[in-house]
Amino acid sequence: MSPPSVLALRQVTKSFGPVEVLHGVTLDLRAGEVLALIGENGAGKSTTMKILAGIEAPSAGQILLDGQEVTFGSLHDGEEAGIVMIHQEFNLAEQLTVEQNIFLGRELRKGWLLDKARMRRLTREYLARINCHIDPDMLVSKLSNSDKQMVEIAKALSRDARVLVMDEPTAVLTGSETRILFEQVRALKAAGTAILFTSHKLGEVAEIADTVTVLRDGTLVHDGPAREITEDEMATAMVGRDVSDLFPDKPAVAPGG
Ligand SMILES: Nc1ncnc2c1ncn2[C@@H]1O[C@H](COP(=O)(O)OP(=O)(O)OP(=O)(O)O)[C@@H](O)[C@H]1O
Ligand SMILES: [Mg+2]
Known part of the structure; x- marks a missing residue:
């Protein structure tokens, strides 16, 4: 079946x-x-x-x-x-960093404040899962196309x-x-x-x-x-x-x- x-x-x-x-x-x-x-x-x-x-x-x-x-x-x-989609045309905010893109629109918070430590830890974890070694603070506009795609994939993985x-x-x-x-x-x-x-x-x-x-x-x-x-x-x-x-x-x- x-x-x-x-x-x-x-x-x-x-x-x-x-x-x-x-x-x-x-x-x-x-x-x-x-x-x-x-x-x-x-x-x-x-x-x-x-x-x-x-x-x-x-x-x-x-x-x-x-x-x-x-x-x-x-x-x-x-x-x-x-349902999570990875687009044929990249769908990242070029002027934001890798980490900001991964959490865009669903930033983690601790009370009123952004939980920066947790977002950093998770960003590193998602990137490590796909063996991608870019800096979470790097601006997306500075990445190669293949690294941009890896960020798209990390972002998708982060969404369960x-x-x-x-x-x-x-x-x-x-x-x-x-x-x-x-x-x-x-x-x-x-x-x-x-x-x-x-x-x-x-x-x-x-x-x-x-x-x-x-x-x-x-x-x-x-x-x-x-x-x-x-x-x-x-x-x-x-x-x-x-x-x-x-x-x-x-x-x-x-x-x-
Ligand atoms: N927003 C739109 N307005 C008008 N026509 C569109 C629009 N989006 C897609 N089309 C047309 O619909 C048809 C299917 O397009 P689609 O992008 O789904 O094809 P595809 O199989 O993904 O092609 P590719 O392999 O080039 O990515 C094409 O003829 C395309 O020109
Ligand atoms: Mg297409």
């Missing part, structure tokens, strides 16, 4: 003005599972993720949280429900998410940073977090996903266990035709030879 669905979409449609970009998307995020949402540029991955996180409202269809229909009024409602939505988290990470992220993903999975992630690197998808869901031009064209789909089949589902002609891995046989 599959684990219970934590967050789900049912026949979700999204239009921007007159243009419909998602056409009846249905998917389930389950406790302790990693779902990879893949598709070409513009397929609708980020839009789907933003709807799940409460950042965009669907034009039609339902969002179910623990099987009950919910209406998210804002990102705040999504966060209240334990029930659902973690990551939009192309590895795009700016090095190979070893990706390994560290995947270790954390495995730990969160073991703790029962439902995880949704997207990547253009199909090898990563094959490595970490339990379920692979493919969007093509806003339509869900494949949804099934990761172990039952090869990377070639993922690519074919994404573009809608056999891509082995585009990327031949064997030399073509010459006609007549």
